[in-house]
Amino acid sequence: MTYEEIWRRLTAVNEQGEAKAIARMLLEEKFDMSLADILCGGVEQLPAADVEWLEQAVSRLEHQEPIQYVLGWAWFCCHRFGVHTGVLIPRPETEWLVDRAVAIAKAAGGRQLRILDIGTGSGCIAISIKKALPEAYVEAWDISDDALAIAAANAKELEADVRLCRRDALSAEAGAERWDIIVSNPPYICDSERVDMDANVLDHEPSTALFVPDADPLLFYRAITRYALAALNEDGHLLFECNTRYAEATAAMTKSEGMGSADVADDCFGLPRFVDAVR
Incomplete structure (x- = not known):
């Protein structure tokens, strides 16, 4: 050959x-x-x-299997994360969430922060935050046992002390825990958008981590926002990656639910993809 x-x-x-x-x-x-x-x-x-x-x-x-699954790894924030078909492949644009969380933490003047990643998948966001902010307490949730196993293996390999929990973003209720930053890259692709997607994504990446009903594209964002309103400390941040079609709508929803402010930020391709909402 x-x-x-x-x-x-x-x-x-x-x-x-x-x-x-x-x-x-x-x-x-x-x-x-x-x-x-x-x-x-x-x-x-x-x-x-x-x-x-x-x-x-x-x-x-x-x-048409993605090369990251063939290799068994993908790079994210300069770290190599193990991946296979149980988790989404980390995308470079998602690094914005890590960069923003780190910037918020540094602006807090070195105070030890509590940070939560909802829907962690491979663990790439939570682990990268922990590597950049070793003094922070970082917790990560997912509903998938496969994803949590992969995230645990990545945390061990990268020597990142991240607490992993099996919890459902759609039914999360605030208890005694309080957070300074909640970050999430939840499912946001509408079912009708499948026709425009490549086979290497549709046939291999987990659909439960990708798709939401056309009738309710903000399904996960609304549930997470309601949890965040109860669980964030005052002036805490809620960071979302969004469908670029609905970034403005997501920001507006967070404010209508009770967030004090919400800004939309572009990704590395100049598309509106992120929301930074403050309680």
Whole structure:
């Protein structure tokens, strides 16, 4: 097998430029090859066991499985997180939530904060916050046992002391706990948007972490906002990643429910994707 053979096989399901990029990423990430190594025949020098793995990996990619699942990891906030089909693949735009939480914490002047991540998935948000703010207490919730197991493995691997809990965002009731920051990237893609999505997402990433009914696109945001109103400390922040179609509506909803203010922020692609609401 050669590099050219790999990317040509991938053109069956990708444009040529993307096929080449995926092939390079596979070889660079898995075998630590430089571009020079790849172009100078590094693939042909792999031992038999690696060639066997590579053949299976290319076959999975031909079936449009995301490369992060094929590799078994994805990068987020400069940390490598284990991922497989039980959790969403971390996206670079989501790093805004971590950056904003860290900025809020630093503006608090070093006070030890209590931070909650609702719908943690792989744990990428909660763990990245803990790595940046080791003095903070960080807790993360998910309803999926698979997700919690993956998040626990990532927390152990990255040596992040994050408390993981099985709790449902739609039925969360505030108890004695109080938070300074609540962050969430909940399901927000409407069922009707499925037709515009790529097969590698639809066929492989968990639908329960992606979709909400068309009739109630703010389903999770409303439930989490109501919990936050009861559980946030005064001047506490509620940080959301949103469907870009509904970012303004999400901000308006948080204010109508009782938040004191809510600002919309753009993602790295210039699209309105985040809400920062303050109690």
